Amino acid sequence: MNLSKAAFAAIALLSAGVGHTRPVSWPGGWTAIGELDPMMGSALLHYTPNRHWSAGARITRMREAEWTMAGAQATWLAKRWNMPGAQANLYFAGLAGGAWEDGGPVRPAGFAEVQADWENRRVMLMGMARLTHADSIETADMQMARIGWAPYAGAYGDVHLWLFGQVMRDSGSRDRVQPALVARIFYRTLLLEAGLTDRGGLILNSTLRF
Amino acid sequence: MKSLKILAFAASLALASATFAAGAESVTVKVNGLVCDFCARSIEATMKKRPDVSGVHVDLDKGEVHLRLKADAKLDDPTLTKLIVDSGYAVTGIERKPLS
Numbered sequence: 225m226n227l228s229k230a231a232f233a234a235i236a237l238l239s240a241g242v243g244h245t246r247p248v249s250w251p252g253g254w255t256a257i258g259e260l261d262p263m264m265g266s267a268l269l270h271y272t273p274n275r276h277w278s279a280g281a282r283i284t285r286m287r288e289a290e291w292t293m294a295g296a297q298a299t300w301l302a303k304r305w306n307m308p309g310a311q312a313n314l315y316f317a318g319l320a321g322g323a324w325e326d327g328g329p330v331r332p333a334g335f336a337e338v339q340a341d342w343e344n345r346r347v348m349l350m351g352m353a354r355l356t357h358a359d360s361i362e363t364a365d366m367q368m369a370r371i372g373w374a375p376y377a378g379a380y381g382d383v384h385l386w387l388f389g390q391v392m393r394d395s396g397s398r399d400r401v402q403p404a405l406v407a408r409i410f411y412r413t414l415l416l417e418a419g420l421t422d423r424g425g426l427i428l429n430s431t432l433r434f
Numbered sequence: 435m436k437s438l439k440i441l442a443f444a445a446s447l448a449l450a451s452a453t454f455a456a457g458a459e460s461v462t463v464k465v466n467g468l469v470c471d472f473c474a475r476s477i478e479a480t481m482k483k484r485p486d487v488s489g490v491h492v493d494l495d496k497g498e499v500h501l502r503l504k505a506d507a508k509l510d511d512p513t514l515t516k517l518i519v520d521s522g523y524a525v526t527g528i529e530r531k532p533l534s
Binding site for chain 2: 246249250251252253274275304305306307308309310311343344345377378379380381382384410412413415433
């Protein structure tokens with residue numbers, strides 16, 4: 225990794241954003257993912273040794289609940305369906321590490337996650353569920369579903385635009401269901417998302433592959 | 435004598451050029467699952483590591499990957515298929531044409 229790529233990755237992480245994109249890259253590729261929504265902010269840097277796996281480090285700040293979790297994350301592409309004009313994927317991910325409340329001791333923590341998606345050139349469906357446990361701090365489950373539409377089918381090398389409707393529920397956020405609208409643009413290996421929840425909460429996501 | 439040397443040089447250049455053109459290839463790989471530019475970057479990243487690949491283009495509409503191979507390329511169909519599969523896609527056909 226040269227210096228310019230590292231700087232680019234750092235910018236992508238700091239600019240926040242979950243990608244909600246394919247969490248496994250090409251063999252030998254690095255990916256920097258950032259997420260920010262009203263409930264939490266997160267940064268993940270991972271490496272993909274082969275097409276089935278990625279491994280990296282994530283730090284997540286639960287903004288509402290005011291605790292932090294950090295650890296090593298592995299993601300497994302369990303199954304990919306390559307079809308004429310469409311693709312679908314099934315992923316499992318897990319994190320093991322520690323969590324701490326502000327000023328408190330570090331406790332064992334982790335999460336388990338399943339994610340599935342289907343897309344063609346103009347329509348995308350995605351769903352995920354995550355169970356998070358932070359010893360003596362919190363145990364929470366989260367589900368999210370997305371449906372996306374591309375206003376145009378851009379060619380390879382174009383700037384691409386997608387518009388998503390998203391619904392998220394998190395037991396760590398008083399079981400609140402948060403609908404949101406999210407716009408995604410990407411160009412080559414940089415992807416950015418911006419959105420608003422029904423209560424005006426900001427969503428900023430970013431993914432950079434290098 | 436000088437004209438003869440120029441003629442010989444021109445002939446050798448033409449021969450070298452013809453040899454190169456006969457060896458260089460254009461390859462079209464038909465691929466399933468090729469729907470997303472962001473994800474298809476994996477193909478470009480993988481192919482650019484190959485010294486015998488001089489050009490890569492992805493056609494999302496047709497579901498095709500277009501490669502230009504250098505004259506001395508040793509990228510056979512099984513290796514090419516493995517590279518595309520490792521990039522995350524399924525190969526349904528490979529067509530090769532000599533570059534003129």
